[in-house]
Amino acid sequence: MTKLRNSLNARRARQETSLISFIMAGLPNPQLCLDCIKAIEQGGGDALELGVPFSDPLADGVVIERFHHRGINAGLNLKHSLDFADKVRQAVNIPLVLFAYYNPILQMGMEVLAQACQAVGIEALIVPDLPLDEIKQVHTDLEFIPMVAPSSPDERLDMAAAMNPSFIYCVSVRGVTGVRSLPEDEVKAYLQKLKPKTDAILALGFGISSPEQIKTFKNSADAVVVGSYLAQIMEEYESRPQLLPTQIEKAIAALKKPCAN
Amino acid sequence: MLPDARGYFGNYGGRFVPETLIPALLDIEECYRQLQHDPDFKSELNHYYKDYVGRATPLYFARRLTQSLGGARIYLKREDLNHTGSHKINNTLGQALLAKQMGKTRLIAETGAGQHGVATATAAAVMGMECTVYMGSKDIKRQRLNVFRMQLLGAEVKAVDKGSRTLKDATNEAFRDFIQSFAYSHMLIGSVVGPHPYPLIVRDFQSVIGQEVKQQFLDQEGQLPDYVLACVGGGSNAMGIFYPFLDNEVKLVGVEAGGRGIAPGEHCATLSLGTDGVLHGALSRLLQDENGQISDTHSVSAGLDYPGVGPEHAFLKQQKKVEYVNVTDEEAVRAFQCLSESEGIIPALESAHAVAYALKLAPTLDPSQSIVINLSGRGDKDVAEMIEYLGKNPSPSKGGQVND
Numbered sequence: 001m002t003k004l005r006n007s008l009n010a011r012r013a014r015q016e017t018s019l020i021s022f023i024m025a026g027l028p029n030p031q032l033c034l035d036c037i038k039a040i041e042q043g044g045g046d047a048l049e050l051g052v053p054f055s056d057p058l059a060d061g062v063v064i065e066r067f068h069h070r071g072i073n074a075g076l077n078l079k080h081s082l083d084f085a086d087k088v089r090q091a092v093n094i095p096l097v098l099f100a101y102y103n104p105i106l107q108m109g110m111e112v113l114a115q116a117c118q119a120v121g122i123e124a125l126i127v128p129d130l131p132l133d134e135i136k137q138v139h140t141d142l143e144f145i146p147m148v149a150p151s152s153p154d155e156r157l158d159m160a161a162a163m164n165p166s167f168i169y170c171v172s173v174r175g176v177t178g179v180r181s182l183p184e185d186e187v188k189a190y191l192q193k194l195k196p197k198t199d200a201i202l203a204l205g206f207g208i209s210s211p212e213q214i215k216t217f218k219n220s221a222d223a224v225v226v227g228s229y230l231a232q233i234m235e236e237y238e239s240r241p242q243l244l245p246t247q248i249e250k251a252i253a254a255l256k257k258p259c260a261n
Numbered sequence: 262m263l264p265d266a267r268g269y270f271g272n273y274g275g276r277f278v279p280e281t282l283i284p285a286l287l288d289i290e291e292c293y294r295q296l297q298h299d300p301d302f303k304s305e306l307n308h309y310y311k312d313y314v315g316r317a318t319p320l321y322f323a324r325r326l327t328q329s330l331g332g333a334r335i336y337l338k339r340e341d342l343n344h345t346g347s348h349k350i351n352n353t354l355g356q357a358l359l360a361k362q363m364g365k366t367r368l369i370a371e372t373g374a375g376q377h378g379v380a381t382a383t384a385a386a387v388m389g390m391e392c393t394v395y396m397g398s399k400d401i402k403r404q405r406l407n408v409f410r411m412q413l414l415g416a417e418v419k420a421v422d423k424g425s426r427t428l429k430d431a432t433n434e435a436f437r438d439f440i441q442s443f444a445y446s447h448m449l450i451g452s453v454v455g456p457h458p459y460p461l462i463v464r465d466f467q468s469v470i471g472q473e474v475k476q477q478f479l480d481q482e483g484q485l486p487d488y489v490l491a492c493v494g495g496g497s498n499a500m501g502i503f504y505p506f507l508d509n510e511v512k513l514v515g516v517e518a519g520g521r522g523i524a525p526g527e528h529c530a531t532l533s534l535g536t537d538g539v540l541h542g543a544l545s546r547l548l549q550d551e552n553g554q555i556s557d558t559h560s561v562s563a564g565l566d567y568p569g570v571g572p573e574h575a576f577l578k579q580q581k582k583v584e585y586v587n588v589t590d591e592e593a594v595r596a597f598q599c600l601s602e603s604e605g606i607i608p609a610l611e612s613a614h615a616v617a618y619a620l621k622l623a624p625t626l627d628p629s630q631s632i633v634i635n636l637s638g639r640g641d642k643d644v645a646e647m648i649e650y651l652g653k654n655p656s657p658s659k660g661g662q663v664n665d
Contacts, residue, residue, distance in 0.1 A: 055424065056555055061437070072554060077552035078553065103555070106544075131277070133276070134276065148280055152280065152284065153287075174281055
């Protein structure tokens with residue numbers, strides 16, 4: 001059992017919703033990013049997805065896309081993200097997941113990446129442009145977190161469930177990442193359809209930004225993922241970097257409140 | 262028959278998109294499989310090809326060009342004479358009909374030179390559908406004429422002002438729209454790129470070019486040509502003319518954009534200089550750095566300015582069924598002038614790349630041999646760009662001097 005799986009399952013056992021944060025590795029700069037990650041842990045964040053800058057992030061909305069392009073302009077890549085993950089590992093104790101588009105992984109080689117992830121304590125991998133059938137073709141010991149969506153037909157939900165992952169990333173909308181209001185009935189209906197198929201943690205992501213949303217969905221999902229909302233705060237406070245970590249910590253603490261039993 | 266059930270041509274192809282989009286792709290595939298052999302669908306498409314597009318397009322013997330080069334006989338497949346001025350309409354009408362059958366009311370397209378955008382806007386107009394076209398802001402500047410044409414046709418043109426500001430990022434944006442709107446929208450991909458089943462569908466709709474050439478050449482010459490040349494960006498006009506010849510003893514040559522030279526960022530010679538990678542939903546050859554970031558590209562021709570290529574081309578290169586070469590901006594512009602002067606045909610800058618290779622190849626061959634060039638589009642859209650490039654004073658090109 002991994003740290004990631006244990007910690008998410010333990011919270012579910014206590015009927016507590018887990019809060020998973022997404023942050024782009026090393027942006028706006030490595031030190032500030034690290035301070036924000038410490039703030040996430042301080043605020044009560046339960047797991048962390050580290051995003052890898054990619055030139056063509058087609059599953060991402062405008063806010064996260066801007067971070068990708070900034071990463072590209074700063075010359076960042078998968079190797080830098082793994083080096084950065086090593087620093088994160090030394091600074092905080094929360095479980096780490098890598099969120100990377102497929103092409104950089106293909107160039108590095110899956111085995112090289114798997115070893116690097118093990119070395120820096122990354123427990124699992126989310127690849128937004130690798131659908132379930134293509135994941136099945138990749139041979140590695142590193143865990144893949146499958147994604148499903150409200151559009152997923154039953155047999156695709158079954159495929160995700162059969163992977164028995166630490167969690168299933170349940171995309172909330174037919175769309176890309178970004179803060180928005182969510183279609184409550186559709187989201188709940190599909191989570192309820194998936195639930196009996198699996199023991200895996202169901203993590204609801206894309207569009208989560210408020211404690212109210214977490215209240216709405218906490219009985220349907222076991223975890224929520226927050227990403228674009230944090231990126232927005234980072235953009236807003238970038239010119240006042242000394243205030244940024246505190247803002248992040250406050251935001252996480254506020255989101256964490258309705259997560260409690 | 263390729264692709265296989267998972268959308269692979271050998272090692273290339275597949276479906277590398279967010280899981281959210283998979284149901285949309287499965288629907289398109291299923292609907293296409295049903296309609297592909299449906300006589301009503303075929304006859305409706307043929308009606309549009311004949312009475313709306315003006316097919317079959319002529320296969321024209323370029324007498325003066327042939328004489329001036331003094332080698333192989335050169336024929337031009339006149340896709341430039343299609344309604345909207347390029348081969349792109351063959352695919353957009355086919356996919357628009359498919360989308361209508363699926364109950365979709367809106368078409369989304371990505372465009373580089375604007376030819377595919379215009380062809381999609383046209384199909385949307387004639388079928389009574391809504392249309393949104395994504396176009397890089399750099400391309401909008403160099404293809405202003407096509408932007409206005411799309412707007413005239415009732416399409417919404419959305420400028421994409423990020424990343425490369427060309428076709429690559431316009432395609433990302435079109436995908437993002439499609440992920441959100443596929444309940445009522447069809448993404449009408451304009452080349453043999455993208456996730457399965459697009460490379461298959463676009464190839465099939467464009468194959469009408471090669472089928473016609475085969476029949477027309479047999480009628481005129483009683484045999485098959487020795488060479489068939491086509492420019493390759495994403496590769497749809499090339500796939501369309503090559504496909505019916507794959508099992509024949511015909512040398513097929515794809516001509517890529519060599520731009521300003523082989524330095525990274527200066528060309529779009531994906532098959533000559535690229536490596537395996539995943540972009541826009543397929544595993545194919547790509548121009549990228551060693552860390553898997555997609556490279557910037559350059560070509561004088563907006564329609565070839567793209568770092569990827571269709572997976573079936575990657576496969577055909579690997580299988581050595583097609584040879585891929587590249588010509589520079591300068592050679593393409595010279596060919597653009599040469600064909601204009603020698604035959605009175607102003608080619609699209611994209612197609613001028615295929616002409617440029619023919620200018621080099623023909624003199625090395627015997628007059629008993631023959632070359633068919635896919636003249637995939639006409640060059641009206643490029644005139645403004647060429648005024649800039651040629652310093653507003655087009656002088657006679659050396660290759661185009663014809664002594665009668």
